[in-house]
Amino acid sequence: QVQLQQWGAGLLKPSETLSLTCAVYGGSFSGYYWSWIRQPPGKGLEWIGEINHSGSTNYNPSLKSRVTISVDTSKNQFSLKLSSVTAADTAVYYCARAPPDSWNDERRDAFDIWGQGTMVTVSS
């Protein structure tokens, strides 16, 4: 059974860089797309970006200038860095898996497995 376990710093000051890592256990790492998604307190879900096992990335344009997603295939892990954080970046951050669309290489399936979430608070 595939599980995603995530970790990272939970309290940051404005202008610092958020850093989170997600590890994949119990299943294949290659062949899937691995995303970061966030949820501000009491609000909805916002997709941040994704990466595949070969390191190809796709970012939300609204965050692209501050986001870097990287992969370490030797450890079955992928990571998120978000620079110059502000209070608006306070949220629960989730990692999630999306299988490739069997019909079209350019598309994905839905997010079928999620990490447990990490609360990140930005406060001076």
Added chain:
Amino acid sequence: DIVMTQSPDSLAVSLGERATINCKSSQSVLYSSNNKNYLAWYQQKPGQPPKLLIYWASTRESGVPDRFSGSGSGTDFTLTISSLQAEDVAVYYCQQYYSTRFTFGQGTRLEIK
């Protein structure tokens, strides 16, 4: 970006009654080449990550009770819970994956009346 709009924002239904949540996309999420709607529904309970319930607009994820069903095509979709159980209290989100700029609806909070 494809904007996903859910209605209502909140809903209170009696136990055993039907609950219906709607989702509308700003453009069609139906891919003509395979006739599939790239639309998913998730359930999120407090303190938990979202859980995939429905994909391709109407296919239940393994292990999801059959009281949950999805319907619709193109731009208009519905999640129906045929007989509400206490454990169904949650926030429900629709999501499009037609575009790889993935977007979610704002969520619908479902409560017991």
